[in-house]
Amino acid sequence: MPQETQEIIPAEILVVDDIPANLKLLKDILTGQGYRVRPTTGGQLALRSVALRRPDLILLDVKMPDMDGYEVCRALKSEEQNRDIPVIFISALDEIRDKINGFEAGGVDFITKPFEATEVLARVATHLALRRLQAQLEQQNAQLQLEIAERRQTEAALRQSENTYRTIVENTGTALIIIEEDTVISLANSRFEKLSGYSREEIEGKMSWTTFVVPEDLEKLKKNHILRRLDPQAAPASYEFRYVDRQGTVGNVVINVAMIPETQRSVASLMDVSALRKMEAELQRARKWESISIFAGGIAHDFNNLLGIILGNINLAEMSMAHPEPEVQKYLNGAERACLQSSDLTLQMIALTGGTRPFKGPQSIRELIADAVNMALHGAKVQGNFDLAEDLWHVDCDAAQIKEMVVNLAVNALEATEQGGTIDISARNELLTMDSFVPLNAGKYVHITLQDHGKGISAEFLPRIFDPYFSTKQRGGQKGMGLGLTMAYVIVKRKKQLWNLYKATVIHREVRTPLLKSCSPPRRPSF
Structure with a gap:
């Protein structure tokens, strides 16, 4: 049966x-x-x-x-x-x-x-998931403790049967290590290899667990290591810390640690929760943007009205003088240009804060991407390498906004690229399921990637790259005012889609990847 x-x-x-x-x-x-x-x-x-x-x-x-x-x-x-x-x-x-x-x-x-209901549901889901993970880790640790207790009298034999011991360690479902009293890792499973970026041959008997902890968290973990060997009940069995892998990438893990009975060794199970922390950061950013949008939108509208009054008075001054002095006309023209430039800036702020209504409809995203990138790279000595799937799904969007988003991304990549360099542009269909660890509903999406080969952005600036007017470049001239990435981010977020920015320090490459929700293509008219 x-x-x-x-x-x-x-x-x-x-x-x-x-x-x-x-x-x-x-x-x-x-x-x-x-x-x-x-x-x-x-x-x-x-x-x-x-x-x-x-x-x-x-x-x-x-x-x-x-x-x-x-x-x-x-x-x-x-x-x-x-x-x-x-x-x-x-x-x-x-x-x-x-x-x-x-x-x-x-x-x-x-x-x-x-x-917001979405905030409540996201936080509830996050903490339920963390509780389930902790329960699993505790159950796995309990199982491992049972295995060790059953073999107390045959520890010497257990060391000789390495294959059996490895099987137990490999099937715990988490990254698992055994730590000696001197902090050296004596055993690591394949999941820890993947988490750390090092092989077992490099880790076992050679590397200390302190290698994988960020300096700011190291002192606290060292104290726990010593306290656990003096009084196992006094040391915390489970806690979170920040780890660093071979490539220098920092993440968050939840660790469960227990002493192996009648030894000075401990066994530790580690669960990577970096993705959960990114989701929480995204929620915080959304709340921040909501506050900024309300404040900036009101100021932009009022400022635009004042500019209209100033520009009208300039025009009236020009009309009241039949033949103004050249010097006076020069000043009036300069004031008028400044007003028009200021008006353009306020219109950007109004669009940034959601003050304009998008004109949505099914769009062929493949054509939009190609046109936008070619427009951004026009006249530049930088080559665009396109890899756009032929069968890209349609996207229900405002074509002008999506085009503006891609232009801003391409210009940002262009500014990071040396003359004669290349920018890689790709787009593919992506089907997200309920199991996908991405804060989006399941469904069909179009995944766009713009990748430059410049020196990248320092890790300390990454949390601020979408802030209005933030820029690592000099202001003015051809370097912009720091609104390009902000506009791109807002356009994507307004569609309730997803934006991520990844930076690999070792290869000096910056990747910008928005995900856009697909839709059915437009219907052909019938005659």
């Missing part, structure tokens, strides 16, 4: 808020994504509900009459069986002190009201 598949039970979330409308809103958002929801109207009720049945995650309001959220969280964390339940505070309080209080009470995140 075929083996029955195990039914996947949706995660259960306890929502605590003394306002019924808030409970209903959160319940509708969460149940719409398939979660099971237990609404509760007070802190005492929440504690009793957890005692009856532990939820997978808790969304907890701070301001409640009977018992505030901080007290509820501290009460939960004081009990061993409830310490691992993720608690996300959700409150109208937005002061830094309020958030710090939440984290000190044991919360893992803080959502400020009013909130």
Whole structure:
């Protein structure tokens, strides 16, 4: 008989808020994504509900009459069986002190009201995923500890049966290493090879785990290493730190560490959570852009109106003088040019902040890319190498905006390319599934890549490259004012698509890759 598949039970979330409308809103958002929801109207009720049945995650309001959220969280964390339940505070309080209080009470995140449904769902999904990963790591560590305990009396024989030991290590599902008292790694599995970029031959018995930790985190991890060998119960078993691989790339990992009984060695399982941290950074950037857009849009509109008044007065001054002095006419012409240039800048700001409505429709993205790049490279001694798939899907977009986006990307790449150099332009169809670790809905997308061969951007500037007016180049002249990448980013984000920038320091190459949602081609008219 075929083996029955195990039914996947949706995660259960306890929502605590003394306002019924808030409970209903959160319940509708969460149940719409398939979660099971237990609404509760007070802190005492929440504690009793957890005692009856532990939820997978808790969304907890701070301001409640009977018992505030901080007290509820501290009460939960004081009990061993409830310490691992993720608690996300959700409150109208937005002061830094309020958030710090939440984290000190044991919360893992803080959502400020009013909130967006997508933000709530993204944070809930992130912390549920982290909890599942931690549970898997603990289970794998427990299994490994069991294997070691069963072989305490035969440790010498275990060392001789290297193939059996390797099989266990290779099938833990995570990057796994065994660390000696002197910090040297005595054993590493294939997943750790992939994570670190080094081979086992280079690692085992030769390299210290300190090689893979960024300097800022190293001192704390060294203290944990020493404390674990003095008092294993006093050292944290699980925590997050930043690692660095062979290429110098920095990422985030969650590590679970345990001592091997009756030895001074420890076993560590590492799970890469860098992608999750990038998602969180993207959410923060989106919130920042929302604030900037509202502020800058208002200023741009008002400033444009004032420029219109100034330009009108200049024209009236010209009309009132039949034959103005040449010197006066020179000054008037200069003022008029400055007004027109300022007006163009304000129009860019209005477009940047969403003040213009796009004219959307199915577009052949292949033609748009080729035209935009050729326009940007016109007259330059730089060659464009095109690799555009013949069967690219259509994209539902504003053709002018997409063309502007590609032009800005190409100009940015051009400025980073030496005369006589090349820029690689490619586009391909990409089908994203629910399993794709990308913060986009499943579906058909067109993946565009512009790649230059310049010296790249320093890592310290990468977080700011999309900020308005930020530039590593000199201002003025032919170097622009730092709005090109900003405009490209906003156009892509306005379509709720995806933008990523990757930089490989070793090969000095910068890659810009937007993903655009596809659509059906336009219908042909019938006669």
